[in-house]
Amino acid sequence: MTAQKRSDGQTISRAVAILQALAERPGASFGQIAKATDLPRSTVQRLIGVLNKEGLVTKAFGQQGAYLGMELARLGSQVRIDARALLKPFMEDLHAEIGDNIDLTTLEDGRVFVIEQIASNEAIRVISYVGLQHPVHATANGKAHLSMLDEAAALEFIGPSPKAFTAKTTTDGKALLKELADSRKSGLFVDNEEYDEGASAIAVTLPQIGGKDFALSIAMPSARMERQRENVKAALLSLRAKVTEEYGRSI
Incomplete structure (x- = not known):
C-alpha cells in the first residue's frame, strides 16, 4: 500500500469517527468531538470544514457546535438494503x-x-x-x-x-x-x-x-x-x- 493510500484511508476513518461522534452527541463542539474521537482539535476543525462543504455536516449559525448534515439524510433515503x-x-x-x-x-x-x-x-x-x-x-x-x-x-x-x-x-x-x-x-x-x-x-x-x-x-x-x-x-x-x-x- 502506498503512503498516499494509507493517508487517504486514515482521513476517511477520521471523518467517519467525527460523523459517529456527532450522531451520538448532536451540537458537540470541536473540543468535545476531539475528546470523543481522540483526534487533535485542529484535525477535527479541518475535517468538519470539508464535511460541511459536502453537506455531510452543518454548523449552526452563531453557534460553535456541529450537527449531521441533510446530505446524509438524502443519501440514507436512497438506501434499499435486502x-x-x-x-x-x-x-x-x-x-x-x-x-x-x-x-x-x-x-x-x-x-x-x-x-x-x-x-x-x-x-x-x-x-x-x-x-x-x-x-x-x-x-x-x-x-x-x-x-x-x-x-x-x-x-x-x-x-x-x-x-x-x-x-x-x-x-x-x-x-x-x-x-x-x-x-x-x-x-x-x-x-x-x-x-x-x-x-x-x-x-x-x-x-x-x-x-x-x-x-x-x-x-x-x-x-x-x-x-x-x-x-x-x-x-x-x-x-x-x-x-x-x-x-x-x-x-
Missing part, C-alpha cells in the same frame, strides 16, 4: 458446515416471520418455509427477538400466561424474562422441544439491517441436536461474528 441478499452467503456457509435447517427471521407487526430459509440435508428433519410464523415465547428465534426489546415491550408480547405448545413450553412470563436475561450473556437462545415435541433449535441475534432486527437459527430433531449442540453453538456464534466483522453492528 437483508436476505446480504446474509444468504453466510447462511450457505453455515449450511455447508452443519447441514440442517436454517431460518432467518424478522419481527413485523409483533410477529416473527421466516424471510429466508435453507432446508436440512437430512431425511429426518425439522420442516420450515419462508412465511412461517414463529411464536415469540416458544421458539429460539422468537426468544432472540424478544431479547432485543426492553423488558416492558417483551412482557407485552409474551403476556402474563403464554400459550403452551408442549409440556416443556414456559408459560410464566416473568420466568421467560429471566431466561432471556441469562441467554443474553451467552448470546444463544434455545428451544428444547418447547414448540414441537422432538424438535430443538438454537438461535443468535444479528446486527440491525435497515433499522430492523434479525435472528438466525439452526433447527433439527432433538436427538441429533444433543449430539451436535456444541458444534451448533460454535457455528452460530462464528456466523454472528463474521457478519458483525463484515458489516458492523448495524447496517
Whole structure:
C-alpha cells in the first residue's frame, strides 16, 4: 500500500469517527468531538470544514457546535438494503458446515416471520418455509427477538400466561424474562422441544439491517441436536461474528 493510500484511508476513518461522534452527541463542539474521537482539535476543525462543504455536516449559525448534515439524510433515503441478499452467503456457509435447517427471521407487526430459509440435508428433519410464523415465547428465534426489546415491550408480547405448545413450553412470563436475561450473556437462545415435541433449535441475534432486527437459527430433531449442540453453538456464534466483522453492528 502506498503512503498516499494509507493517508487517504486514515482521513476517511477520521471523518467517519467525527460523523459517529456527532450522531451520538448532536451540537458537540470541536473540543468535545476531539475528546470523543481522540483526534487533535485542529484535525477535527479541518475535517468538519470539508464535511460541511459536502453537506455531510452543518454548523449552526452563531453557534460553535456541529450537527449531521441533510446530505446524509438524502443519501440514507436512497438506501434499499435486502437483508436476505446480504446474509444468504453466510447462511450457505453455515449450511455447508452443519447441514440442517436454517431460518432467518424478522419481527413485523409483533410477529416473527421466516424471510429466508435453507432446508436440512437430512431425511429426518425439522420442516420450515419462508412465511412461517414463529411464536415469540416458544421458539429460539422468537426468544432472540424478544431479547432485543426492553423488558416492558417483551412482557407485552409474551403476556402474563403464554400459550403452551408442549409440556416443556414456559408459560410464566416473568420466568421467560429471566431466561432471556441469562441467554443474553451467552448470546444463544434455545428451544428444547418447547414448540414441537422432538424438535430443538438454537438461535443468535444479528446486527440491525435497515433499522430492523434479525435472528438466525439452526433447527433439527432433538436427538441429533444433543449430539451436535456444541458444534451448533460454535457455528452460530462464528456466523454472528463474521457478519458483525463484515458489516458492523448495524447496517
